[in-house]
Amino acid sequence: xxxxxxxxxxxxxxxxxxxxxxxxxxxxxxxxxxxxxxxxxxxxxxxxxxxxxxxxxxxxxxxxxxxxxxxxxxxxxxxxxxxxxxxxxxxxxxxxxxxxxxxxxxxxxxxxxxxxxxxxxxxxxxxxxxxxxxxxxxxxxxxxxxxxxxxxxxxxxxxxxxxxxxxxxxxxxxxxxxxxxxxxxxxxxxxxxxxxxxxxxxxxxxxxxxxxxxxxxxxxxxxxxxxxxxxxxxxxxxxxxxxxxxxxxxxxxxxxxxxxxxxxxxxxxxxxxxxxxxxxxxxxxxxxxxxxxxxxxxxxxxxxxxxxxxxxxxxxxxxxxxxxxxxxxxxxxxxxxxxxxxxxxxx
Amino acid sequence: xxxxxxxxxxxxxxxxxxxxxxxxxxxxxxxxxxxxxxxxxxxxxxxxxxxxxxxxxxxxxxxxxxxxxxxxxxxxxxxxxxxxxxxxxxxxxxxxxxxxxxxxxxxxxxxxxxxxxxxxxxxxxxxxxxxxxxxxxxxxxxxxxxxxxxxxxxxxxxxxxxxxxxxxxxxxxxxxxxxxxxxxxxxxxxxxxxxxxxxxxxxxxxxxxxxxxxxxxxxxxxxxxxxxxxxxxxxxxxxxxxxxxxxxxxxxxxxxxxxxxxxxxxxxxxxxxxxxxxxxxxxxxxxxxxxxxxxxxxxxxxxxxxxxxxxxxxxxxxxxxxxxxxxxxxxxxxxxxxxxxxxxxxxxxxxxxxxxxxxxxxxxxxxxxxxxxxxxxxxxxxxxxxxxxxxxxxxxxxxxxxxxxxxxxxxxxxxxxxxxxxxxxxxxxxxxxxxxxxxxxxxxxxxxxxxxxxxxxxxxxxxxxxxxxxxxxxxxxxxxxxxxxxxxxxxxxxxxxxxxxxxxxxxxxxxxxxxxxxxxxxxxxxxxxxxxxxxxxxxxxxxxxxxxxxxxxxxxxxxxxxxxx
Numbered sequence: 001x002x003x004x005x006x007x008x009x010x011x012x013x014x015x016x017x018x019x020x021x022x023x024x025x026x027x028x029x030x031x032x033x034x035x036x037x038x039x040x041x042x043x044x045x046x047x048x049x050x051x052x053x054x055x056x057x058x059x060x061x062x063x064x065x066x067x068x069x070x071x072x073x074x075x076x077x078x079x080x081x082x083x084x085x086x087x088x089x090x091x092x093x094x095x096x097x098x099x100x101x102x103x104x105x106x107x108x109x110x111x112x113x114x115x116x117x118x119x120x121x122x123x124x125x126x127x128x129x130x131x132x133x134x135x136x137x138x139x140x141x142x143x144x145x146x147x148x149x150x151x152x153x154x155x156x157x158x159x160x161x162x163x164x165x166x167x168x169x170x171x172x173x174x175x176x177x178x179x180x181x182x183x184x185x186x187x188x189x190x191x192x193x194x195x196x197x198x199x200x201x202x203x204x205x206x207x208x209x210x211x212x213x214x215x216x217x218x219x220x221x222x223x224x225x226x227x228x229x230x231x232x233x234x235x236x237x238x239x240x241x242x243x244x245x246x247x248x249x250x251x252x253x254x255x256x257x258x259x260x261x262x263x264x265x266x267x268x269x270x271x272x273x274x275x276x277x278x279x280x281x282x283x284x285x286x287x288x289x290x291x292x293x294x295x296x297x298x299x300x301x302x303x304x305x306x307x308x309x310x311x312x313x314x315x316x317x318x319x320x321x322x323x324x325x326x327x328x329x330x331x332x333x334x335x336x337x338x339x340x341x342x343x344x345x346x347x
Numbered sequence: 348x349x350x351x352x353x354x355x356x357x358x359x360x361x362x363x364x365x366x367x368x369x370x371x372x373x374x375x376x377x378x379x380x381x382x383x384x385x386x387x388x389x390x391x392x393x394x395x396x397x398x399x400x401x402x403x404x405x406x407x408x409x410x411x412x413x414x415x416x417x418x419x420x421x422x423x424x425x426x427x428x429x430x431x432x433x434x435x436x437x438x439x440x441x442x443x444x445x446x447x448x449x450x451x452x453x454x455x456x457x458x459x460x461x462x463x464x465x466x467x468x469x470x471x472x473x474x475x476x477x478x479x480x481x482x483x484x485x486x487x488x489x490x491x492x493x494x495x496x497x498x499x500x501x502x503x504x505x506x507x508x509x510x511x512x513x514x515x516x517x518x519x520x521x522x523x524x525x526x527x528x529x530x531x532x533x534x535x536x537x538x539x540x541x542x543x544x545x546x547x548x549x550x551x552x553x554x555x556x557x558x559x560x561x562x563x564x565x566x567x568x569x570x571x572x573x574x575x576x577x578x579x580x581x582x583x584x585x586x587x588x589x590x591x592x593x594x595x596x597x598x599x600x601x602x603x604x605x606x607x608x609x610x611x612x613x614x615x616x617x618x619x620x621x622x623x624x625x626x627x628x629x630x631x632x633x634x635x636x637x638x639x640x641x642x643x644x645x646x647x648x649x650x651x652x653x654x655x656x657x658x659x660x661x662x663x664x665x666x667x668x669x670x671x672x673x674x675x676x677x678x679x680x681x682x683x684x685x686x687x688x689x690x691x692x693x694x695x696x697x698x699x700x701x702x703x704x705x706x707x708x709x710x711x712x713x714x715x716x717x718x719x720x721x722x723x724x725x726x727x728x729x730x731x732x733x734x735x736x737x738x739x740x741x742x743x744x745x746x747x748x749x750x751x752x753x754x755x756x757x758x759x760x761x762x763x764x765x766x767x768x769x770x771x772x773x774x775x776x777x778x779x780x781x782x783x784x785x786x787x788x789x790x791x792x793x794x795x796x797x798x799x800x801x802x803x804x805x806x807x808x809x810x811x812x813x814x815x816x817x818x819x820x821x822x823x824x825x826x827x828x829x830x831x832x833x834x835x836x837x838x839x840x841x842x843x844x845x846x847x848x849x850x851x852x853x854x855x856x857x858x859x860x861x862x863x864x865x866x867x868x869x870x871x872x873x874x875x876x877x878x879x880x881x882x883x884x885x886x887x888x889x890x891x892x893x894x895x896x897x898x899x900x901x902x903x904x905x906x907x908x909x910x911x912x
Binding site for chain 2 (some may be wrong): 007008011012013014030035036037038039041042043044056057058059060061062064065068069071072073076078092109146166168169174202204205208209211213216218219220221222228232235237238239240241242249282296298300335338346
């Protein structure tokens with residue numbers, strides 16, 4: 001009994017200490033981001049050394065949850081910089097008025113089509129095309145032609161081969177829904193989904209479940225076509241258990257079969273360190289970090305001067321003409337579209 | 348004398364009360380007010396769908412019936428197991444007990460992977476059936492059906508029911524049943540007329556917990572049930588995060604809280620009424636080795652069931668962590684332990700193990716202190732007044748994690764409570780979920796203790812602390828152990844709120860597992876499975892140590908019952 005109380009006391013003491021040991025003496029900058037954010041140690045270390053600061057990252061759930069938390073803490077921000085607003089949430093972020101404008105000199109190096117915010121409150125950092133991935137070995141073993149466009153999925157020979165994510169709970173799922181809206185138009189996309197449902201499409205809750213749970217190339221699943229990223233094939237090579245010369249999967253990015261997700265960074269209104277925050281944003285758009293992005297997050301850098309790693313040059317593809325839906329439209333219609341989709345596909 | 352006793356129990360109760368006020372009521376009330384406030388009319392407009400469409404009624408109905416069904420099935424299956432654990436001593440009991448608590452800490456994605464490896468269309472069972480019966484299609488197809496997540500709910504909650512009921516059952520006086528049998532009652536009649544009524548308080552507690560857990564089920568329904576099913580909790584997340592419709596999310600949270608509150612209040616009333624104060628003064632005597640063949644059969648049947656339900660999926664997980672493209676491989680474990688990653692967020696497994704254990708121990712101690720104080724108050728106070736308090740204490744369990752997480756963002760933001768991005772917020776959030784749990788585990792046992800025992804000790808001059816230490820504590824020690832173990836695992840498994848909390852870079856084991864599952868590639872999947880196995884191992888050994896610590900083998904008194912002589 002006595003020993004128990006002693007141990008309990010010790011643990012409480014440690015807990016008490018953890019309440020107080022928050023502030024470090026060094027100057028620091030805080031970056032709020034989503035759980036999927038990733039970066040190399042030495043890249044951040046270089047920035048810290050150049051500026052004599054410490055960079056602190058706060059991870060706050062998925063992209064949607066992180067943004068809501070940033071908006072809720074508007075009056076007393078948790079961070080100086082926020083990374084990870086994508087184009088489907090862009091409108092919401094700008095309307096909330098939580099970001100301040102910053103015209104970074106590096107914007108000159110970023111292609112015009114990635115810059116969706118004319119006021120430069122949100123600056124593009126990376127992009128990735130959400131599209132179909134298929135299992136190469138599966139199709140060659142069956143002597144079947146793999147799909148070349150979204151429209152192929154409703155053909156009878158592709159019955160029961162596809163797994164997609166629920167747009168109501170998954171961001172690639174939402175992006176794929178947007179691709180179909182961009183491709184077929186607002187009046188026709190539901191027809192496509194009706195046909196896809198009749199063709200026995202499988203709806204998974206999230207990307208992890210779709211890819212690792214049902215995709216034949218990644219697990220003991222039974223679906224050789226999955227909605228993922230155009231940069232998933234290089235990741236499959238990079239993280240392969242045995243060295244590969246060829247990617248086991250391929251991405252379908254032909255005309256309007258992909259939706260481009262662009263991720264943005266912004267300086268939070270109310271930061272007490274605007275100069276430092278600007279420096280960090282510049283750093284995020286500069287080559288060292290931009291060239292680190294592909295192998296850490298498996299998306300493409302926005303800076304056109306950034307060199308791609310060999311594995312990307314070899315195995316990754318980019319959509320020439322992704323399906324387009326404007327951020328304003330997405331924010332105002334999201335509810336309606338998801339509801340219509342749910343009624344058509346699930347009920 | 349009477350006044351003094353009451354003061355003490357209120358003083359005890361003030362601890363959990365203050366904790367609840369600061370870390371539950373304040374953030375919750377503020378986020379709900381905030382959600383309804385901006386734009387007044389607009390806020391109400393966004394709510395119109397709540398009443399104009401049948402969608403939400405369907406969601407509520409689905410949430411209720413799946414929770415009720417899960418609870419009933421779990422209770423029916425776990426009751427025989429509880430009997431076996433309460434009555435018999437057998438080889439490997441401690442180990443089985445520790446292993447059985449593992450499901451509680453597994454992230455849903457990992458559980459889903461384990462069940463798929465076992466029952467999926469290309470899983471072990473189907474492959475075996477297909478080859479041995481020469482079938483062309485997999486015979487078992489439970490993917491995205493109600494059956495799949497019901498099995499998962501049983502998988503998660505079976506152990507909880509078993510342990511709460513078994514610890515209570517073991518303390519019942521076996522003399523009553525023996526007497527009834529001697530008077531000619533059949534075993535079934537004796538069980539129905541004597542044992543079952545006596546077990547009601549523990550059964551009620553366990554059922555309530557299972558019901559609330561299944562009611563607020565998020566990941567299990569989302570992943571295993573598929574997108575055709577949504578609980579209120581899933582809908583709250585969708586409304587708040589995806590659609591940014593805070594008024595709707597707040598309204599749904601209130602419905603969820605209200606519904607469960609009524610339920611918890613009813614439970615509190617019923618458990619007061621059904622209270623039967625029989626109690627055994629020599630609990631250890633009831634545990635015995637298996638003797639005749641009938642008992643052997645019961646024991647074997649239950650163990651086979653436990654192995655099938657709990658151990659097979661875990662074994663499937665273990666197998667997938669060592670299976671690569673070309674059969675057996677240790678490369679996932681090697682990669683996990685090599686530390687060769689350039690990522691800033693890479694964390695050595697050993698560090699995440701340390702973080703997890705640190706958080707879990709803190710949450711456990713806090714939850715035990717708060718839970719025991721609250722339970723002592725509830726057991727000693729005037730019956731009628733405690734019903735309400737009893738229900739209020741349970742509220743954190745029934746509250747949407749998203750809503751509360753967002754509440755923290757807008758409230759805990761100024762000194763002295765500037766905790767939003769400190770480490771302390773993690774164990775606090777875990778404690779909030781774990782301490783009502785402790786109350787439910789301990790309260791049934793506490794209420795069984797006849798008041799005259801403690802009063803006699805007080806009359807003889809013992810201080811309240813001495814009474815507690817010498818009389819109360821030994822009698823509810825088993826229940827406290829169960830409470831401690833589950834408080835620990837709630838934190839280890841990052842149950843609930845923590846997933847939505849903004850936190851600095853202190854990855855725990857579940858966080859590390861999710862990090863791997865974020866990107867394609869078999870090394871990622873393999874390392875996630877390997878990390879899950881490490882989580883299993885750490886959990887299992889922690890329980891074993893907690894168990895040892897509570898019953899030190901060096902101390903011969905509690906470990907060996909008098910029947911061994």
